[in-house]
Amino acid sequence: MxxxxxxxxxxxxxxxxxxxxxxxxxxxxxxxxxxxxxxxxxxxxxxxxxxxxxxxxxxxxxxxxxxxxxxxxxxxxxxxxxxxxxxSGWLRRLHGGPGEIRLSAPALETLAVVAYRQPVMRTQIEAIRGVDCGEILRQLMERNLVRTAGRSSELGRPYLYATTKRFLQVFGLKHPDDLPRAEALRVADAAAFPGDAPANASRDSGNEDDS
The missing domain is CATH 1.10.10.10 (Winged helix-like DNA-binding domain superfamily/Winged helix DNA-binding domain)
Incomplete structure (x- = not known):
């Protein structure tokens, strides 16, 4: 057997x-x-x-x-x-949870400036967009997409703004430098505006050490 x-x-x-x-x-x-x-x-x-x-x-x-x-x-x-x-579509219908984050065009433009130039002062954001951005920055911070990232060493020590870990989650990024052409744009930006970057500003992404 x-x-x-x-x-x-x-x-x-x-x-x-x-x-x-x-x-x-x-x-x-x-x-x-x-x-x-x-x-x-x-x-x-x-x-x-x-x-x-x-x-x-x-x-x-x-x-x-x-x-x-x-x-x-x-x-x-x-x-x-x-x-x-x-x-994703089926799960949203099944669960009835919140949909995708919806941002206005001005909010998206402001978020893009912060993402590509972080850490960045409000005056720099407004110089690029040509309009007051205080209210939009407040809304982005309420949605946990933008955070304060210390202060600039310039006169008055204005706040610096950067993206959050939530921003990385929403856009499926490991690190801010994973944004399309992020590093190339930063190098070109520094060459075009050599004195515009805030002194002694840290590019802290909010991520923890992985070791």
Missing amino acids: APRASRDDGPPDPWRRDENTARLEAVLFLTREPLNTRKLAALANLADGTEARTLIRRLNQTYNQSGSAFVAEEVAGGFQLMTRPRF
């Missing part, structure tokens, strides 16, 4: 997880904002951020092979478990 097949015979189960991977997946499932690999490692009791990154890569391979609706995306300086874009 032929021996019965073992439960381990046959192709590997794409949903099978080892203990470390399962803990990491649970953390990704529960977190409501991107976490860097150092934090993920601490929360999932892993050795370090390198192990967390390796397990995330394996998780994504598993998701791809099994046709899962999920993917662990790197965004805003960390990782977050997300549904794939092709399900």
Whole structure:
């Protein structure tokens, strides 16, 4: 009589997880904002951020092979478990949650100036747009897309403005320099306006160290 097949015979189960991977997946499932690999490692009791990154890569391979609706995306300086874009319309109808962020044309223009020239003073934004931007900046800050990023060393020490981690999440960016041609535009801008950049201004993106 032929021996019965073992439960381990046959192709590997794409949903099978080892203990470390399962803990990491649970953390990704529960977190409501991107976490860097150092934090993920601490929360999932892993050795370090390198192990967390390796397990995330394996998780994504598993998701791809099994046709899962999920993917662990790197965004805003960390990782977050997300549904794939092709399900977004259906999920909005099902969940009844908030739709996409809607901004007026002036708000989008102001946000673009901040994103590409950050950290930037209000006077610089208004010089580019040619209109007062105080109210629009306030609205963008209320939506957590723009934040104050310290003060300039210029006379009166005016506030500097920069984008937030929420901005990176909304636009699916890992870092502000992932904006299309961001670095090239900044270099050209510095050459065109050599004395215009605020002195001693930090380009702090608001992201935490990933090590």
